[in-house]
Amino acid sequence: MKSAGDPLAELDKTLPAVPASVPRLRRAVTHFAATAGATSTVLEKLRLAVTEAVTNTVVHAYIDHDRPGSVHVTASVRDGSVHVTVSDDGRGMLPRVDSPGLGLGIPLIAQAADTFDVHQAAGGGSEMLMCFRLAG
């Protein structure tokens, strides 16, 4: 069985974009990073950032759809860092005047991750890329 320390190992999970998926994906990515040797300080930041990113998809990505779509999370280890992506095929980065949130999610991710990028995917939807140095 490949371990997170194996440079070829990768986490790849797709779940429904519903609230119950938030803790499941948080725990999956945290476990992956812990196995890869991330420090407790890094795990704390990663837990928060991944939670905010997945929640962002759950809350915003599929408001135009009749049913929630999916949220896709990957994690891999390269060059001493955990690279995490959170993506969806929902409405993309269209603004909302009726947002139920406080707008804290993106700033919290940017503050927690070493690097952070968010963009609209080529086929629609959004993709967030976060990077955390294993050693902090």
Place this chain on the structure above:
Amino acid sequence: MVNEPLDLDEPFTVEVLESDGTTTVALTGELDAATMGVLQASLPPVAQGGELVLDLRRLAFMDSTGIRVLMSLDIRSRTEGWSLRIIRRPGAVQRVLDVCRVPERVLTVDEPAERG
């Protein structure tokens, strides 16, 4: 930086205690989008002149979902005439509160008996 053990997988629970005009709501486990509804359904009304104390000492995780609940309670306390107090848990949860500057709006203490 305090590195407390991560209380992973502990179920989210809400314990409500009422005494002498003070309602204490103690949280355990992880507060996020999946458990926010449990908290909101558990919050009792607070009478004018009363106090709501959120005890976070056993809360293992909170994100901006929890911040939104706190800010909503803060606004309600000001408009409905009751007071809100948070008992902090040093570590990850408090760091989220600090980054979002919650202690600047809501009285935050270390022990139940503290009143700022």
